[in-house]
Amino acid sequence: MKKARYLKKQKEKEFIAALGAKARVYAPCLEDEAVLFKPAEPDSTICLSRPAVSSPKSVIYPQSETLFSFRFKKDAEDKRRTLVELDDTIEVPDTIIFGARPCDARGIAIIDRAFSKTDTPDPYYLARREKTTIVTLTCPEPSSGCFCTWVGCGPAETSNSDVMMTEVEDGYLMEALTEKGEALLESPILEDGTPYEAQAREAQKAAHERMVKEAGETDTTPVDPETFDSQAFWEKAAERCLGCGACTYLCPTCYCFNITDETVVDKGERIRSWDACMFHHFTLEASGHNPRAAKALRLKNRIGHKFLYYGEKYDGIIACSGCGRCIRGCPVSMEISTIASALKKNSGTVSGEQ
Amino acid sequence: MNLEKLKEIVRTVLPSVDVVVGYKKGFDALHPVPCFLTSPEEIDALVLNPACVHNLAAYLPSLKNKAAVVVKGCDSRTVVQLAQEGLIKRENVVVIGVPCQGTVSVRKVLSAINHQPVIGASFENDTLVVKTKKGETRLALHDVLSDKCLTCRYPTPVLSDHLAGEQIEPKTAGKEAYQDIRDFDARSLEERRAYWLKEFDRCIRCYACRNACPLCVCRESCIAETRDPHWMSQRATQNEKMMFHMIHAIHLAGRCTECGECERACPMGIPVAKLKKKINMEMKELFGYEPGISMDDKPPMYTFKVEEEKIEEHKIR
Numbered sequence: 261m262k263k264a265r266y267l268k269k270q271k272e273k274e275f276i277a278a279l280g281a282k283a284r285v286y287a288p289c290l291e292d293e294a295v296l297f298k299p300a301e302p303d304s305t306i307c308l309s310r311p312a313v314s315s316p317k318s319v320i321y322p323q324s325e326t327l328f329s330f331r332f333k334k335d336a337e338d339k340r341r342t343l344v345e346l347d348d349t350i351e352v353p354d355t356i357i358f359g360a361r362p363c364d365a366r367g368i369a370i371i372d373r374a375f376s377k378t379d380t381p382d383p384y385y386l387a388r389r390e391k392t393t394i395v396t397l398t399c400p401e402p403s404s405g406c407f408c409t410w411v412g413c414g415p416a417e418t419s420n421s422d423v424m425m426t427e428v429e430d431g432y433l434m435e436a437l438t439e440k441g442e443a444l445l446e447s448p449i450l451e452d453g454t455p456y457e458a459q460a461r462e463a464q465k466a467a468h469e470r471m472v473k474e475a476g477e478t479d480t481t482p483v484d485p486e487t488f489d490s491q492a493f494w495e496k497a498a499e500r501c502l503g504c505g506a507c508t509y510l511c512p513t514c515y516c517f518n519i520t521d522e523t524v525v526d527k528g529e530r531i532r533s534w535d536a537c538m539f540h541h542f543t544l545e546a547s548g549h550n551p552r553a554a555k556a557l558r559l560k561n562r563i564g565h566k567f568l569y570y571g572e573k574y575d576g577i578i579a580c581s582g583c584g585r586c587i588r589g590c591p592v593s594m595e596i597s598t599i600a601s602a603l604k605k606n607s608g609t610v611s612g613e614q
Numbered sequence: 615m616n617l618e619k620l621k622e623i624v625r626t627v628l629p630s631v632d633v634v635v636g637y638k639k640g641f642d643a644l645h646p647v648p649c650f651l652t653s654p655e656e657i658d659a660l661v662l663n664p665a666c667v668h669n670l671a672a673y674l675p676s677l678k679n680k681a682a683v684v685v686k687g688c689d690s691r692t693v694v695q696l697a698q699e700g701l702i703k704r705e706n707v708v709v710i711g712v713p714c715q716g717t718v719s720v721r722k723v724l725s726a727i728n729h730q731p732v733i734g735a736s737f738e739n740d741t742l743v744v745k746t747k748k749g750e751t752r753l754a755l756h757d758v759l760s761d762k763c764l765t766c767r768y769p770t771p772v773l774s775d776h777l778a779g780e781q782i783e784p785k786t787a788g789k790e791a792y793q794d795i796r797d798f799d800a801r802s803l804e805e806r807r808a809y810w811l812k813e814f815d816r817c818i819r820c821y822a823c824r825n826a827c828p829l830c831v832c833r834e835s836c837i838a839e840t841r842d843p844h845w846m847s848q849r850a851t852q853n854e855k856m857m858f859h860m861i862h863a864i865h866l867a868g869r870c871t872e873c874g875e876c877e878r879a880c881p882m883g884i885p886v887a888k889l890k891k892k893i894n895m896e897m898k899e900l901f902g903y904e905p906g907i908s909m910d911d912k913p914p915m916y917t918f919k920v921e922e923e924k925i926e927e928h929k930i931r
Contacts, residue, residue: 324849
C-alpha cells in the first residue's frame, strides 16, 4: 500500500482547510513564541519548522476528560432510597493530527499498548484512537536535546503513522501508509507525487544520518541492575530536580492518570486527568504512607518505567521516543538521555553529564 | 560576573559547609544547571555567566545541614525572605553574593536565532555570541535580558557573607519598576480577562511555576492537589487554571522577591510573574513594603496593626 501525492507549500493551508471540512484537524500552531498542537483555524499560523513544545498525545488522550456524569435522585417509590443515574456516552468526532513528528507517532504507539493490551481495554482512549489519523512529518533537523535514534526511533521513522510527509522542492511528498492515510490523500488539491519520490528518499536518508551523527545509533545495552538499585546514583541524579510535572506532561509516552469524582450537591462527573509520577501525591496511600516520598525514588520510577518496566511487559520496548521535550521543557534541564546512558554504562554515577 | 573570584571563595568556604550550591554546564551553553558541590575537585566545573538564571536559594529549605549558596541580587532577597519567615536558619547558610548585570532570557535568545539548535555560546562584555549550524549571531546582551532585569534595583546582593566581585549600581535608576503593570492595569477589565484566559488556556497544570518558586512553601499540602479537603477540581478548564494561578499569586503577597523563576520555569511561556508583580506593587503601595530587603523587616502579613495607615475600612467616616 503506497500512494504518493505531492502537496505544494502554497496549498498547505487550503489542504488543511479541506481536511477540516471532514474532521477536526489539530496542527502545530504558533501561539506567541510557543508551538502548540491546536485545532487549526483559518487564521492559525501553522509552524512545521520546529517541534511543538508538547506532544499531540492530548488529542487522543486529553489532559482531563469526563468518564461519565452522574446524578443522585430520590426513589419516588421509597424516599429512603437514593438512586444514581449515569451517563457514559462517548462521542468522538473524526480527528486528524497534522504535522506530528515520528517521535510523537511512536509515543502514541507506546500509549496504545497500555490502553489496549490489557484485560480491560480502555473504551474512552480506544474510541478516540480509532477515529484519529496521524500525518507525520519527517524531521528535517535535530533540535537541542533530541536523541531519537539512540532509543530506536528516527527522524524518518514511518511506523505508527497513517501518512508520512517529507519536505521536497516547494512542498511535501505525502505517502499513505495505511487505509486511513490513503483516504486522507484523496484530494484534488494534491498532485501526483511520483516525480518527488527519489528526492524524499534522499531527504529521509540524510535526516537519519544527521540524527545518528548527533545522538548515535540505537543503544541496546541493557540497564545495569546494580546501578539501577543504587540509592546514591538516584540521589545524585535527582538533586536539582524540582519535582514538577513538566517532563511527564510534555512527554509523548507518559500515560499515567488520576481519577477524581467532582460532585456538587446532587450531581457530578468522574474525571480522568493526567498525573505525574514526579509529584509527591502520585503514590500517596490512603494510610498516609508514601512508598516514594523522596524525589530520588520518584525519578528512579520515572526512568525505570521508560527504560525497564515497560519493556518487561511489552517485548523489551523502550517507552521513550527520544523527542527531547522533557529536556528542553525542564526548568532545571534534567537530562533523561544522560541518566539513561549512565545507567547502561554501569558507571555508578551520573558523571557522564556535561 | 567573576568566575575566578567565585571559585576562590568556594574553595575557602567548602570545608566549613556540607554542600555549595552553584552552577555547572548543562545540555547546551545556554542552559547552565544548578549543581551541588561537596568536594574541591568539583570546583573547576563551576560556571558563572549571564545564562545562570536559576534562583539557587530555592533549594535552601530542603537542605538539612549547613550549606553555601551562590546568589545574584534578586536571589539574595529570597534568602532574606526565607530567613525572616523562619524557613531557613540564617546561621546555616553561607551566602556567596554575585553582583549581576542581568541574566538572559533563553526565550528571547532562541527567538533571535530563529530557534536553531545552539552549539555554542560565549559572553563578551555586553555581547552574547551564539553559535548555530548556520553560523554565529552576535546579540546585544541588553536585547536578550530577562524582563525582570530591565528594571532591576538590586544588581548587588542585599545580603552576602562573601562577594564575588565589585558592587554595581543599578543601571535602571530612576526607571519605574512597575510601569509595565500600570500600563497593563490601564486596559479595560474585559481586555485583561480575555488576555489571561488566553494565556492560561495553554497551562498544563504541571506546577513548574509553583515548584520553581522559592517561596511556595506549602509543598505537599498545596491546595491544587490535595484530596482532603478537595478544594480544586482536576478539570483542565480555563477557570480551574486561572483559579490556581490566582491562589499562587495571592499566597505570595508581600513575600515574592520577584526572581521571576515561576515565569522562566513555565514550559508554555505563560507570563505568570506579571500577576505576582501586580500584587507586589499593591503591597508596596499599601504597606510601603518590599520583600527581602532587610533582615530587620517584618513582612506585613506576619504582623498586625490596629490602625493601618493606608487601609481605611475600620474607620468611621
